[in-house]
Amino acid sequence: MITVLTGGTGGAKFVDGLRQIVPPEELTIIVNTGDDMLWWGLYVSPDVDSVTYMMAGRLSQERGWGVKGDTFFALRAMGQLGQPIWFHAGDRDLATHILRSKLLSDGKTLSEVTAEIAAKLGIKARILPMSNSRVETRVLTPVGDLSFEEYFVQRWYQDPVESVRFAGASDAEPAPGVIEAIRTADIVLLAPSNPVSSIGPILAVPGIRAALRESRARIVAVSPIVGGAAVSGPAGALLAAQGFAVSIGGVADFYRDFLDVLVVDSRDFQAAEELRKAGLRVSCAPAIMRTVEDRVALAKAALAAAMQPPTMEAAAENL
Amino acid sequence: MITVLTGGTGGAKFVDGLRQIVPPEELTIIVNTGDDMLWWGLYVSPDVDSVTYMMAGRLSQERGWGVKGDTFFALRAMGQLGQPIWFHAGDRDLATHILRSKLLSDGKTLSEVTAEIAAKLGIKARILPMSNSRVETRVLTPVGDLSFEEYFVQRWYQDPVESVRFAGASDAEPAPGVIEAIRTADIVLLAPSNPVSSIGPILAVPGIRAALRESRARIVAVSPIVGGAAVSGPAGALLAAQGFAVSIGGVADFYRDFLDVLVVDSRDFQAAEELRKAGLRVSCAPAIMRTVEDRVALAKAALAAAMQPPTMEAAAENL
Numbered sequence: 112m113i114t115v116l117t118g119g120t121g122g123a124k125f126v127d128g129l130r131q132i133v134p135p136e137e138l139t140i141i142v143n144t145g146d147d148m149l150w151w152g153l154y155v156s157p158d159v160d161s162v163t164y165m166m167a168g169r170l171s172q173e174r175g176w177g178v179k180g181d182t183f184f185a186l187r188a189m190g191q192l193g194q195p196i197w198f199h200a201g202d203r204d205l206a207t208h209i210l211r212s213k214l215l216s217d218g219k220t221l222s223e224v225t226a227e228i229a230a231k232l233g234i235k236a237r238i239l240p241m242s243n244s245r246v247e248t249r250v251l252t253p254v255g256d257l258s259f260e261e262y263f264v265q266r267w268y269q270d271p272v273e274s275v276r277f278a279g280a281s282d283a284e285p286a287p288g289v290i291e292a293i294r295t296a297d298i299v300l301l302a303p304s305n306p307v308s309s310i311g312p313i314l315a316v317p318g319i320r321a322a323l324r325e326s327r328a329r330i331v332a333v334s335p336i337v338g339g340a341a342v343s344g345p346a347g348a349l350l351a352a353q354g355f356a357v358s359i360g361g362v363a364d365f366y367r368d369f370l371d372v373l374v375v376d377s378r379d380f381q382a383a384e385e386l387r388k389a390g391l392r393v394s395c396a397p398a399i400m401r402t403v404e405d406r407v408a409l410a411k412a413a414l415a416a417a418m419q420p421p422t423m424e425a426a427a428e429n430l
Numbered sequence: 431m432i433t434v435l436t437g438g439t440g441g442a443k444f445v446d447g448l449r450q451i452v453p454p455e456e457l458t459i460i461v462n463t464g465d466d467m468l469w470w471g472l473y474v475s476p477d478v479d480s481v482t483y484m485m486a487g488r489l490s491q492e493r494g495w496g497v498k499g500d501t502f503f504a505l506r507a508m509g510q511l512g513q514p515i516w517f518h519a520g521d522r523d524l525a526t527h528i529l530r531s532k533l534l535s536d537g538k539t540l541s542e543v544t545a546e547i548a549a550k551l552g553i554k555a556r557i558l559p560m561s562n563s564r565v566e567t568r569v570l571t572p573v574g575d576l577s578f579e580e581y582f583v584q585r586w587y588q589d590p591v592e593s594v595r596f597a598g599a600s601d602a603e604p605a606p607g608v609i610e611a612i613r614t615a616d617i618v619l620l621a622p623s624n625p626v627s628s629i630g631p632i633l634a635v636p637g638i639r640a641a642l643r644e645s646r647a648r649i650v651a652v653s654p655i656v657g658g659a660a661v662s663g664p665a666g667a668l669l670a671a672q673g674f675a676v677s678i679g680g681v682a683d684f685y686r687d688f689l690d691v692l693v694v695d696s697r698d699f700q701a702a703e704e705l706r707k708a709g710l711r712v713s714c715a716p717a718i719m720r721t722v723e724d725r726v727a728l729a730k731a732a733l734a735a736a737m738q739p740p741t742m743e744a745a746a747e748n749l
Binding site: 151152153178181182184185186187188189191192193194201202203204205206207209210212213216217228231232 | 470471472497500505506507508512513520521523524525535536
């Protein structure tokens, strides 16, 4: 059984690789909901949507978010009605937001709604939101305290980041199945998502970090930092704002208390050697996912890293 | 000042004629909300939308409802998600439903929301929902107690109608401005809408029928019944179900207590003569609106009927 923690576009690409090599009934995907927000009064869950569309083969490859081939007529009409249009909800995408909002207002939980939508789209793997409680990633910048989507999409992560917090996290509970999926997995993968804003909210839900520490699973993270910079998005700026180095070492530090193996890009072989000397198992693989083949290869590399026994050197170092 | 009571597609066409000959600041449109419903959890107000789109020059002429040139990608996506799709909300149309739902859940009234949307679309005439209270037109049929849209759109008015009622009407209040617009108008027009299901709900709101009876305005109704049958839709079936003749006489009876002049189609000149003998002022004009020119001509005929002094005969008869 394989459980993956994910969020963001890098995470969705990695999940695309995984779904092509792991039988769906063996795959559980725990998804960040820190980016969730009300948009035009509708409940939008950007990372859950991306993973759901990806698993259904419907994610737009060009954009990396939203539905393949989607149109934006409702969005334009909203603009004509004087409403904000910086979050690009497509017409097909809107159906998901409308249905989720309706089911939530009918009293269903986000878990139930996520499962219902996934089932309708023929998805057999389990997609679990990290929590049914509202946890909001807030990014403090000189222009104000922004939601993650305001920071990332509306303002295109141009603002210096003073700090990141997860509002509501301390009162949140993991969604049903999350703790069990971590505890009972053979392998737990951390997708090459932004550690701070995609994996961080998941880790901030009380009980999840402890479950990772206590899990019998081999825990493998794939670094979203390659050559000292984020592959995409604001992972570098957010790691720095949280006091972590923008390097594979910073990623390792972020996951230090539960990580078994870090998968890094091959070009980071020297930094990898440093980490190995410090006692961490590190596996090198091409980590930039330009094509679907890259995604599959990286997913395979992560699984291989989980399944390999420790090398003699690493075993010796770990003594 | 001209106030028009309207609903349905015939009403929207008539309003299209009116807007081309009446300055917008002199026009108040009181709209049926008995067809309003929650669709996918969104608050839809079909007649308010039709009038709003018509006044903005955006109503689809081909369909008679919805936005000109609209697409239906969200609808198809909803179908794929297993949701009902018999009410054809287009992508651009959805923007209106989403915004209205949001503003209502923010605590605004339907009047305020209607005015806000109309203003955004550049509409200068006043569009007033009949009431801010929920009044639901229910059609009792052998297959069950249906909402109007279920009866009309989902089941395409195929079911025998046992009765029609306006749930919630007795506790409803006219929306702000409605009574005043009736009392202070120079002319009140009843569009050639379905008397039972489009004008009936308006008349069922306590105070509105009394305001019509007491108004100093000349009150002119345009008959939606031509040659003993409805021009379109279920007006005939619903009039019969309510115990009225399916004729211009039935329409006259429906409005009897406040009607000054009935405008009927020219082919009903014989039936018109009967009504005149019974003491009603009746004006004949081509009442089938196939083209935009037809709409303008009918609107002009209705205004002319309102402004003509009673004929000597009619005056004599009325003595």
